[in-house]
Amino acid sequence: MLAFATIGSAALYLLFIWLLSAAGAAWMADRKGYTERVGLLFGLVLSLIGFIIVLLLPGRPGSVWKLEGAFPNPGARRPLGIPALGPATGADTPEATGPALPDPTDAPPPSDTPAPPPSDTSAVSPPPSDTSPAPPPDGDAQAPS
Numbered sequence: 234m235l236a237f238a239t240i241g242s243a244a245l246y247l248l249f250i251w252l253l254s255a256a257g258a259a260w261m262a263d264r265k266g267y268t269e270r271v272g273l274l275f276g277l278v279l280s281l282i283g284f285i286i287v288l289l290l291p292g293r294p295g296s297v298w299k300l301e302g303a304f305p306n307p308g309a310r311r312p313l314g315i316p317a318l319g320p321a322t323g324a325d326t327p328e329a330t331g332p333a334l335p336d337p338t339d340a341p342p343p344s345d346t347p348a349p350p351p352s353d354t355s356a357v358s359p360p361p362s363d364t365s366p367a368p369p370p371d372g373d374a375q376a377p378s
Contacts, residue, residue: 251277254284261287264305266296 255276262272267290275283292298297305 251280254281258284258287262290264292264296265290265298266293 255273258272258276259269260272261284262275263269265287272283272287275287277283279286
């Protein structure tokens, strides 16, 4: 019997190596300051040898490779001023503010004056006034006459 869909395990492993080397070379080229296309080209055309070539490329000045090192460190980049050892606890730590958040020291202090009444009061009916005297708290007090 003739089987057309059988490619074998070795071909499947070679396909995985080819795809992973292309993705790894693109990621490595991006970290070294080159475009991802350079790494993708080397990885797709030359497979594992292309990944090794991208690994041997020098890192450009100012690239992530030069600033952080060869492999990413999750603790190196902390957004919003969060310390590297965990969340900030205590009153002496500054409050974290981001670019979209206003600085709390620049905000004007809240005013204690009440808000002005609305200008159009004809649509709003006034609350009913209660002019009846309050009932006495106990039975001993006399009601006003």
